[in-house]
Amino acid sequence: MKLSDGEDIESGGLAGRLYRSVAPAGDVQRPTYVLLHGIGVSHRYFARLHRELSLAADVYSFDLPGFGDAPKPRRQVPVGEYVAFVRAALAAAGVTSCVVIGHSMGTQHAVELALQEPELVDAVVLMGPVVDPRRRSVARQALALTRDAMFSESPSANAIVFADYFRAGPRWYLTELPVMMQYPLEARIRGISQPLLVLRGSRDPVAGPDWCRRLASQAPQGSMTEISGHGHVFQHTAPGPAAAAITSWAPIRRRGPFPGA
Secondary structure, three states: OOOOOOEEEEEOOEEEEEEEEOOOOOOOOOOEEEEEOOOOOOHHHHHHHHHHHOOOOEEEEEEOOOOOOOOOOOOOOOHHHHHHHHHHHHHHOOOOOEEEEEEOOHHHHHHHHHHHOOOOEEEEEEEOOOOOHHHOOHHHHHHHHHHHHHHOOOHHHHHHHHHHHHHHHHHHHHHHHHHHHHOOHHHHHOOOOOOEEEEEEOOOOOOOHHHHHHHHHHOOOEEEEEEOOOOOOHHHHOHHHHHHHHHHHOOOOOOOOOOOO
């Protein structure tokens, strides 16, 4: 489950890959979505959602440095550096406004991008956000992920996730794990001025309902929606409902001049 035509990108001493589905210039104005994956994985578990969204939007997905087909940095990379990397890649691609969609650890990157670039980010979607304070230890987080894989995910979702974990390798995963565990998502979300949607699978043991409701309530313009019957990786197991939830909610500027401009 891999998108074609990925391109190598470099910025700030980091290297990754960018996958884009963009209409030719001059076509009908389309919104822009940016998809940011979680720890250990890659653009591949976003591929179905990417394709769904690209039917009516320009879509950008990443293999962030150290994950998927991207080379591993020689040092730990904090959230702020990942965000700077994404920001530079989007600027080079000519993106001037977007809805940023993060999943799992990618929700942390999405929040930081919205905070650092409020003129770029029109709205924020947090899918399966981490880390729930009740699972603030690595052991509890691992247990929740194991429960999700065993009881809430499809074989194809597990195949993609675990293959990507294998490619990332334990050294790099454990290098970045403290970054994820220490990020103060609940505190940072209070500064988000843009509309924000928390989106979770109803069977997700990683991002529980109470945690997601609390996050939505902390954002000045927050709301929450569930994808019924799905787990943490619902963007793969339910791409149609996930895309519909996002596109029906997102307040977006479209590429090109506004009507009447």
